[in-house]
Structure formats: structure tokens, C-alpha cells
Amino acid sequence: MPPLRRHAAINLFGVFFVHPDVRVTKRLINHERIHTAQMRELAYIPFYLIYLIEWALRLLLKGNAYRSIGFEREAYVHESDFDYLEHRKHYAWLKYMNKNKKRKKNKRNRKKDD
Numbered sequence: 001m002p003p004l005r006r007h008a009a010i011n012l013f014g015v016f017f018v019h020p021d022v023r024v025t026k027r028l029i030n031h032e033r034i035h036t037a038q039m040r041e042l043a044y045i046p047f048y049l050i051y052l053i054e055w056a057l058r059l060l061l062k063g064n065a066y067r068s069i070g071f072e073r074e075a076y077v078h079e080s081d082f083d084y085l086e087h088r089k090h091y092a093w094l095k096y097m098n099k100n101k102k103r104k105k106n107k108r109n110r111k112k113d114d
């Protein structure tokens, strides 16, 4: 899920919309499936509220607000682990909410956000 101004792909209540110029990869689908799991465990609306509040607060901090959002950090860290959702613990995103926690490096740096 991206910030609105540069949406290449967006996941609305588990339905995934992609800009026609975006190549849909297995990794992108997995990223969005992780967001769908996050949404489900929060009964959807609270996911969007928490997402927007965290994003707005992170705008006040150093670094990329979007990439620092706990939901996004979990999705980026595990998007290449295609079995992740089979062993993911509920509310796993909570441990990614702490900005100071050491973050696993994402091997592939993507230009496009998804």
C-alpha cells in the first residue's frame, strides 16, 4: 500500500489495484497479501486508520515516512519469503512499529513503491 500521491498499486480491503504500467511480480503480490493479512486481523477499517496516523506522525520524523510505517516494514522485509504467510504470527507488524529497532536490509532496492 502506497501513499496516495505515488500510487502504483493499492490494496483496498484485500482487492488489489495496479497501475497499468506496473509489472505485477510474485513479490508484489506477496507484499500485498501481507497487507491483506494485516487488514484482516484488524477488521479492515482500523488498519487504514492506524496506517494513516502512523504515516502522518512519521512525516514529522527523519527518513522516509512511507517506508517506516510498521505495516510496510513487515511487508517489505518478508515480500520475498513466499511462505511467510504460512508461518506469520498474528500482529507481527507490531514489532516493526519501533523505528529504532534494527531493520533487516531489503536486498533489492526498488524504485517503484507498491
Ligand SMILES: [Zn+2]
Pocket: 001, 002, 031, 035, 071, 072, 075, 114
Ligand atoms: Zn505496501
